[in-house]
Amino acid sequence: MSRGLARSEEELTGEEVTVLRESLAPRWRDVFLQHLHHTKGGLYKRPFTESFEQAPLYVAVLTYMGFGVVTLFGYFRDFLRAWGFEKCNLAQEREEQKDFVPLYQDFENFYTRNLYMRVRDNWNRPICSLPGPQFDLMERVSDDYNWTFRHTGKVIDGVINMGSYNYLGFAENDPTFLTSVEESNEKYGSGVCSTRQEMGNLDIHEELEKLVATFLGVESAMTFGMGFATNAMNIPALVGKGCLILSDELNHTSLVLGARLSGSTIRVFKHNNMQSLEKLLRDAVVHGQPRSHRPWKKILIIVEGIYSMEGSIVRLPEIIALKKKYKAYLYLDEAHSIGAVGPTGRGVVEFFELDPRDIDVLMGTFTKSFGSSGGYIAGKKELVDFLRLHSHSAVYATSMSPPVAEQILRSMKCIMGLDGTTIGIQRVRRLAENTRYFRQRLNEMGFIIYGHEESPVVPLLLFMPGKVGAFAREMLKRKIGVVVVGFPATPITEARARFCVSAAHTTPMLDKVLNALDELGDHLVLKYSRHTRSSRPELYDETSFEMDD
């Protein structure tokens, strides 16, 4: 170790790490973050490497400039529309209604009218086949700049699918795999027509819940028909007025909706930032409720396993340590991480080698890795029995359809190896390999990629609004379907393309995508990374770049 770092990394405390990180110039700060191998007193059994590299300043300036130009032209076009020089294609009120409260708020739709409409052909593309690793698209063109579309009748087939959450490749229509689903459809029909508490509690649901509980390693589980509703309807059943919810900045809308519906006080901590969370916990425990200073009835920390817009993985060991110290409860939403991370696909709990009994409420969805639909909540038996009686979904929502439940059963048995084959575990390993390969190649090429190095969600930063539309169109020309995300869903300067790596992608498919990305990266100038990594990792074990003394 040279003079740069006097002590070994393990001895640095959290605050010192933060101070060091802030005091370094941007380039070295990013290098430091990536090479930080400290284990925070043994909480992490492996190094936790994520990177959120910042782009050079001129990129942010140019992005704002681009938005400025589009805004100016937006005002200009609105002026033309308002004064009748141009036909207005939007919904408008009739003359007789103009005296009432406006139905269509003009300014809220400004962004939709003036930027989204211009590049709208990159979203909601109609697919006419199974959304597996490849799919077929219906070609559509627009004659009036995306206000209306018409289908030409041609089908673009064999488009590589980099947007579906098909992590383990269970979105398949091979009849040999789906025999049990077919049988359950014949036995039960496709509709249940009742809620869990009335007559919709079938034996297939009981079997599924036992299997989910065994899969996760907990006492009991309960399944629901819809993943979004699992969050939105069960958080109000668990917390209410007088409770405190500490929720991550970038939580999904379903969690935010559930938190707001519950009526508890909500405080937001910075994304994946344990110092911010600890500060909030200390304030909550010390000061109590806002005016009366009574202790909070419950403190619930709501986090997600993998955040789908950033690709970051939650710092679970630290959160569990904090939760035990301040006696709070933890609600972990594993929508994207169940089946996708961990050596046998059990999610972030297995990824960090923790005990599932430490987490109070384990929630997840079957939409992503299991190729089905619905959600589950798992945990202790008392919790799940309480939810069976008090959850809004159990009382009012139709239960899961039997073929859907059977698909989850067969895919979960496949992952666990209970069907007698090793297909499941092979797919989990294949996904991990594909993820590592894809991320490593993209980093070598010089793109800015966000997130943890083992998360299958890969956001590639595009930054400028003009490049967002150009990127999606050029990729489609090369027969690759990508999802690009822009302003309201992401911060204004950080538009991105989000790739979801799947176990069903073969290496030739990934190579085709990577070559297209390489070409487009040069053509559109997207390679903003200022520290391109070479394929010689032994050079990066140096913690300081000073000359040896």
Place this chain on the structure above:
Amino acid sequence: MNTVRSLCLTPGSVMTSPLSVDMMDVKRFKEYISWLYYQYLLVTCSYVLEPWEQSIFNTVLLTVVAMVVYTAYVFIPIHIRLALEFFSSLCGGQHESTVAIIS
């Protein structure tokens, strides 16, 4: 939409007779210029605008740039000359006054 978008750079050129090598160079140069124009469209976000809006934007921008260039051409030499005179009078005047006091 703009046909420039479907541009792809042809990597490398085949060795041929001198006349066609010239044509290849001209072609490469023209491709490079249209790639630069494409970058300008992307960076200023004029890529998403309709063609007539792009023409308006280009006209306005060129007018502003022309005015800046003209102003620079007219005024910068005068400003530099005046600044040099100001600084030389300051330094030269100071030298003379200190010499006078000492002697």
